[in-house]
Amino acid sequence: MAILLVVDHDNTSLSEQTAKALTAASLIGDEAGTEIHLLVAGEGVTAIAERAARLAGASKVLVADDPRYTDGLAEPLAALVVSLADGYDTIVAAATSSGKDVMPRVAALLDVSQISEITEVLDRVTFKRPVYAGNAVQTVRSTDAKRAITVRTSAFAVASEGPQVPIVPATTGQHQYPASSLVSEQLAKSERPDLTSAKVVVAGGRALGSAEKFNATIIPLADRLGAAVGASRAAVDAGYAPNDWQVGQTGKIVAPDLYIACGISGAIQHLAGMKDSKVIVAINQDSEAPIFQVADYGLVGDLFELLPELETALASRSATKS
């Protein structure tokens, strides 16, 4: 039977997380003839559907272009997915804030368990997933007739470009959800790379001491490296950085090529969000900080001296290179 992948987007562009979840879906459907259908629900989403149709591994794109899906509310989107579920034995979404909002509803309405945040596909019904903030990894086998799955995207590569596949309208049904409505959105506009897809992440912790110092030290370093900016929960709680920069068990899970942790002690909950990074650098005053136990390179000393020095060293290096 076929696989349905629910596409994550912001009505403007397709989330790269979806292209990673598609890689997981392709591994689940790793037998000849398993079709993967991508569902794009929203309003005015033609460009997103066209983008989805060029992802390698997709067999078909279903488009539900309808005002009911404009605001990305979980109730109508879950109802749409459930109404389409008959032809699928596996329904997949990236574990983004939208996927996590919608997919458990889909699972409950289909009376199946959800398998949250898979990091490895062993076979069509068997998966690995982290528990206890990544301190243990479970192998679970589903006994349900269908599976609802969210994918931890940091564990999968982006699906490549493929041949254009057909785009067809989805049947959307009559469901209405007047009880929920969107009041407003406060989304940060940033020129920087997205935290979950950046190659380099520079993250700051409570040791930065204030929002001003966070901005004065972390941001220039990130800009120098073309990096995304992350933060520990302590830094976010203290108001040094916005909530969507939080890396950790309850924030974003990232696995960039290079993660530079500045003034972050390395609580289990923070490590859960970044320990799969390829190279980890820790810069901290406290040489006993747990972050050094997972760091490939450590630098011990005063952040407010070391971070400007690091930026200068990077600047002179790029000057020599060019």
Add this chain to the structure above:
Amino acid sequence: MRILVPVKRVVDYNVNVRVKADGSGVELTNVKMSMNPFDEVSVEAALRLKEAGKASEIVVVSIGPAKAEDTLRTALAMGADRAILVETDDTIEPLAVAKILKSVAEAEKPDLVLTGKQAIDDDSNQTGQMLSALLGWPQGTFASDIEIADGSAVVVREVDGGSRTIRIALPAVVTTDLRLNEPRYPSLPNIMKAKKKPLERRTPGDFGVTTEPRLIVMKTEEPSGRKAGVIVASAQELVQRLSAETGTI
């Protein structure tokens, strides 16, 4: 207004969890257990709504072993009015939890269900959404702010890229994020008083819910570890080594 707050007993968040050598699970004997931190935030949010005159009664419910009574007593000591313990020693998946909570909600008729967005043991992040779907009530997940007015809740949700504010009609299910509030510590007199607050005992069978798992846990293992690397002497050396040895910059 009545608020129902489901709470879960989990391994304390400060415990360094160890995987059992035989791969059968994680070590839970002699390990400190506490209320799931996200659920503590939910209890606190409910208490603040009551203190603001928006709610009249707070009912806490837990599904788990007899020891989950401790977790419920903690919530009662924080200020909840009464408790329901749905006692079982089985491993209960979020779907079964949601089904039991649906029955509890139908009996208790709360205007609002407030629960943590995820439990820090299985990290599923499912129960609230499942409960909302089964009840047919609207949901507001990952809440960092809740206002109640005119029969609806205005919920600020933490999402990728920022936040979204939604309005949902009551009754509704709201799942809480850590930034919603900082939970209070129960005072000693309140801990004593909590021992006398009503606690009703039920079983999953009372609600006609079977708890048989749908997911078989085949194996539990340690994650692939990382080793500590090298301490470099200067920012200059760091840049040279990152460039030469990793090619990441």
